[in-house]
Every structure is written in structure tokens, then in C-alpha cells.
Amino acid sequence: MPLPLLTSKLPDVGTSIFSVMSQLAAECGAINLAQGFPDYDPPQALTDALARHARTPGHHQYAPMPGLPRLREAISQKTAAVYGVAAPNPDTEITITSGATEALYAVLAAVVRPGDEVLVLEPAYDLYGPAIRLQGGIPVYVPLRVPEFSPDWDLVKAALSPRTRLIMLNTPHNPSGAVLTAQDLATLAALLANTATLVLSDEVYEHMVFDGQQHASALQLPELAERSFVLSSFGKTYHATGWKVGYCIAPPLLTAEVRRVHQFLTFAVSTPAQHALADVLADAEQYQTLPDFYQHKRDLFAGLLQGSRFELLPAPGSYFQLARYDQISAEADVDFARRLTREFGVAVIPVSAFYHDGLDQGLIRFCFAKRDETLALAAERLRAV
Known part of the structure; x- marks a missing residue:
């Protein structure tokens, strides 16, 4: 007797957008500013x-x-x-x-x-x-x-x-x-x-x-x-x-x-x-220095993106930076994020993924918890968009 089909508890939930964009970044050899993880190691201590x-x-x-x-x-x-x-x-x-x-x-x-x-x-x-x-x-x-x-x-x-x-x-x-x-x-x-x-x-x-x-x-x-x-x-x-x-x-x-x-x-x-x-x-120094450490990265990334067509929103905390892209494209944020990864080699997260109904406000999320050289290379590619 065949087993009955399993009824999913979350039938509308697929693979996380973070996994999807990170995999796409790997496939395309793109810089991964999508998933929220550093590309540097913990303190040596x-x-x-x-x-x-x-x-x-x-x-x-x-x-x-x-x-x-x-x-x-x-x-x-x-x-x-x-x-x-x-x-x-x-x-x-x-x-x-x-x-x-x-x-x-x-x-x-x-x-x-x-x-x-x-x-x-x-x-x-x-x-x-x-x-x-x-x-x-x-x-x-x-x-x-x-x-x-x-x-x-x-x-x-x-x-x-x-x-x-x-x-x-x-x-x-x-x-x-x-x-x-x-x-x-x-x-x-x-x-x-x-x-x-x-x-x-x-x-x-x-x-x-x-x-x-x-x-x-x-x-x-x-x-x-x-x-x-x-x-x-x-x-x-x-x-x-x-x-x-x-x-x-x-x-x-x-x-x-x-x-x-x-x-x-x-x-x-x-x-x-x-x-x-x-x-x-x-x-305590290990965590007391984090505000300056990440503010430097936020400000560095923002400075490197000057002259680009991305509009950065205020980012007073975390290690994420939102940006509008309406001066570049009228695409849905998911489509724009995929194209940015495939054609320009920078992976980001579409902000609609953070809304239960997929609300698209033309925003993407960058993670700036990256080495300075990673941010510089990513910004070089983004200025070309």
C-alpha cells in the first residue's frame, strides 16, 4: 500500500531567499553582500x-x-x-x-x-x-x-x-x-x-x-x-x-x-x-570597539558608492544598508537582485523577502560586514550599474 502524501505545515514556504541568493552568488562567482555573515575571522583570542x-x-x-x-x-x-x-x-x-x-x-x-x-x-x-x-x-x-x-x-x-x-x-x-x-x-x-x-x-x-x-x-x-x-x-x-x-x-x-x-x-x-x-x-574591548568598527565599514561603503545611481537610506545600526534603485530600473526587486548578481557580480537581498505578502518597495539590502577590499571591489562593480 503506497504511503499517503505528506501534507506540509508550511506549504507556501520555499527555500530561504538567503540560501537562494548565496547559491546564485556562488554559481556566478559574485561578491556575496546578500547573506549576513562576515568574510573575516573571529578575534584571535x-x-x-x-x-x-x-x-x-x-x-x-x-x-x-x-x-x-x-x-x-x-x-x-x-x-x-x-x-x-x-x-x-x-x-x-x-x-x-x-x-x-x-x-x-x-x-x-x-x-x-x-x-x-x-x-x-x-x-x-x-x-x-x-x-x-x-x-x-x-x-x-x-x-x-x-x-x-x-x-x-x-x-x-x-x-x-x-x-x-x-x-x-x-x-x-x-x-x-x-x-x-x-x-x-x-x-x-x-x-x-x-x-x-x-x-x-x-x-x-x-x-x-x-x-x-x-x-x-x-x-x-x-x-x-x-x-x-x-x-x-x-x-x-x-x-x-x-x-x-x-x-x-x-x-x-x-x-x-x-x-x-x-x-x-x-x-x-x-x-x-x-x-x-x-x-x-x-x-570588554572586544565588543566595545564594535560600533566604531562597523561604522567605519558603513561609511566606507557609502563613500565608495558616491557617484553611483543607488540611493542609500539611513543606517544607524546593524551591519546592513538598504538602497533604492529606481534611478536604475523599474524591475521588481527580486528580478533586479538576480540581474545584479548575474550581470554585475554582486549579490544582494530583495527587501520584499522580509514582507509576508512580498511587498515590493524598490529596495535591496547590502551586508557591509566584509573586508574593506571586498567592499571596494563590490562598490566598483555597483558604480558601473
């Missing part, structure tokens, strides 16, 4: 520490499910120092995850039940919607204001309902690079004051805020922190996206729920990598 722990007896077996105690303690101290808050309890409020991606999925799986609504500010990372739907949740999309990509809090207020289980934030924002302000977070806290709505705050680009601004974290407002899951990524902070190590900070009751899922999702994260990160986390 970190790779040296990894090598050291890879040779240490006993560091090749499962780490404790919540993460190595010494790494959680280091995160606690760092969080208090950076954000001026009481140190999170490493035993009950910090969980090490397989990248922020796993943390995000674990949060959604822990708290979203069938029929729950989850507010998503669009454009948004393409994981958000499918991960919500896999839990039986209903994504409710609230558009950010273009071109500054700031929230319209009146629209957020109108979208809130008794069924709203969670609102998802992302600051600094992917794909736009926009950053939420302390006033934004205070406004959100006031909107949620008399609700049971939780907050997932995706802050993986927390150390990439430019022009003298400071990152505003949900951890800094007690009325938000008490209902928030705050996600961070060592992969972003240490140029080590392939290590897939992140963490979630949340109050004890919320952390307990995340760990209920995490223990059956990945259980434990790479032991030598956790030891290595614990070794270097005490050196």
Missing part, C-alpha cells in the same frame, strides 16, 4: 581559546542543559556592566542556545498556543512568521514607517487584542538598520501595562549602533523586562556566525518555560565553544 579548550580533557561532552555556569556568570556580569541593570541571575534567568535562532524558536514554542496572535513589525526576518505558524499562532503584521522604519505606535495599539500573546521586536533592525529609542520602549511598556502580552526582543545586533547613539534594551525598563525574552548572539558579536551560540535572558518563570523546550530541542550547545566564549567575554 577567541580562536586561540577554542583551540585550547578543544585540547582540554573533559571539554568534549555535553554541557549542562542551561549552558556552562561560567559562561552564564560572565554574561550576567557583562549585562549588568553594559546596560546598568541588576545582574541577571545566571542560574534562573540566562539560557545558552544554539544561536539566537534556536532561542527565538524555543520562546515561540514555549508560549504561543493555537489561536494566539503574535504582533510582528514588518519588514521582519523571514524566520518570524513561519515559526509562529508552526506553533498554531497567528502572525499579525504591523508595518513600520518607511523610509525611517520606525514603529507607528497607534497602529501597534490598534493591533493589540485580548488574543495578543506576544509582540516581537528587533533592534537594531534587520533589514533596515533602524534602532528603537528608549522613548519607543517606554511607549510600548505603557501600551502593554494592563495586558498579559509578552515581549520577544531580538537584540542580536546590540553592539552595532552608530553615530554616538546607545542601544536601548528591553532589559533597561523594569516594566518591560518583567515580561520580556531578550535574545543575543555571540555569532554576531564575535564574527563567528558558524559557531551558532546565542542566549536568552528572561525572568525566572519565563526562563523555566524556555528551558522546557530547549532541553528537547537542542539540549546542549558546543562545550568547547562555550568555554572559549567565557574566556574572552571578560575583555
Whole structure:
């Protein structure tokens, strides 16, 4: 008897645009400014520490499910120092995850039940919607204001309902690079004051805020922190996206729920990598220098594109740069991105991929987390478009 055909849980979801454009870049020999990863290595202190722990007896077996105690303690101290808050309890409020991606999925799986609504500010990372739907949740999309990509809090207020289980934030924002302000977070806290709505705050680009601004974290407002899951990524902070190590900070009751899922999702994260990160986390210079490091790359790339027909939008955070191309072409952004890759040798991401309905506003996203020489070569090709 033939097996019945499988009914997909995500029938409308294909291969991620990031995989598609990276593969096209490889096929065409193009410079990959599409997928968000650096083309340079982590700090040598970190790779040296990894090598050291890879040779240490006993560091090749499962780490404790919540993460190595010494790494959680280091995160606690760092969080208090950076954000001026009481140190999170490493035993009950910090969980090490397989990248922020796993943390995000674990949060959604822990708290979203069938029929729950989850507010998503669009454009948004393409994981958000499918991960919500896999839990039986209903994504409710609230558009950010273009071109500054700031929230319209009146629209957020109108979208809130008794069924709203969670609102998802992302600051600094992917794909736009926009950053939420302390006033934004205070406004959100006031909107949620008399609700049971939780907050997932995706802050993986927390150390990439430019022009003298400071990152505003949900951890800094007690009325938000008490209902928030705050996600961070060592992969972003240490140029080590392939290590897939992140963490979630949340109050004890919320952390307990995340760990209920995490223990059956990945259980434990790479032991030598956790030891290595614990070794270097005490050196604050490693992350304190990131704003200047990435602002240099943002400004270098913008300067190199002067004289081109791309219109760059403000990029106050993250390592992404949006651009309009209407002076070049009236093509759909997906078609333009493909042609840019094939004919000019630079791969980018069409911003319509960050909208659930494929909204096309004639925008593409560059990743400038690349070596200066990579950016120079890419800009040379882009000036010829």
C-alpha cells in the first residue's frame, strides 16, 4: 500500500531567499553582500581559546542543559556592566542556545498556543512568521514607517487584542538598520501595562549602533523586562556566525518555560565553544570597539558608492544598508537582485523577502560586514550599474 502524501505545515514556504541568493552568488562567482555573515575571522583570542579548550580533557561532552555556569556568570556580569541593570541571575534567568535562532524558536514554542496572535513589525526576518505558524499562532503584521522604519505606535495599539500573546521586536533592525529609542520602549511598556502580552526582543545586533547613539534594551525598563525574552548572539558579536551560540535572558518563570523546550530541542550547545566564549567575554574591548568598527565599514561603503545611481537610506545600526534603485530600473526587486548578481557580480537581498505578502518597495539590502577590499571591489562593480 503506497504511503499517503505528506501534507506540509508550511506549504507556501520555499527555500530561504538567503540560501537562494548565496547559491546564485556562488554559481556566478559574485561578491556575496546578500547573506549576513562576515568574510573575516573571529578575534584571535577567541580562536586561540577554542583551540585550547578543544585540547582540554573533559571539554568534549555535553554541557549542562542551561549552558556552562561560567559562561552564564560572565554574561550576567557583562549585562549588568553594559546596560546598568541588576545582574541577571545566571542560574534562573540566562539560557545558552544554539544561536539566537534556536532561542527565538524555543520562546515561540514555549508560549504561543493555537489561536494566539503574535504582533510582528514588518519588514521582519523571514524566520518570524513561519515559526509562529508552526506553533498554531497567528502572525499579525504591523508595518513600520518607511523610509525611517520606525514603529507607528497607534497602529501597534490598534493591533493589540485580548488574543495578543506576544509582540516581537528587533533592534537594531534587520533589514533596515533602524534602532528603537528608549522613548519607543517606554511607549510600548505603557501600551502593554494592563495586558498579559509578552515581549520577544531580538537584540542580536546590540553592539552595532552608530553615530554616538546607545542601544536601548528591553532589559533597561523594569516594566518591560518583567515580561520580556531578550535574545543575543555571540555569532554576531564575535564574527563567528558558524559557531551558532546565542542566549536568552528572561525572568525566572519565563526562563523555566524556555528551558522546557530547549532541553528537547537542542539540549546542549558546543562545550568547547562555550568555554572559549567565557574566556574572552571578560575583555570588554572586544565588543566595545564594535560600533566604531562597523561604522567605519558603513561609511566606507557609502563613500565608495558616491557617484553611483543607488540611493542609500539611513543606517544607524546593524551591519546592513538598504538602497533604492529606481534611478536604475523599474524591475521588481527580486528580478533586479538576480540581474545584479548575474550581470554585475554582486549579490544582494530583495527587501520584499522580509514582507509576508512580498511587498515590493524598490529596495535591496547590502551586508557591509566584509573586508574593506571586498567592499571596494563590490562598490566598483555597483558604480558601473
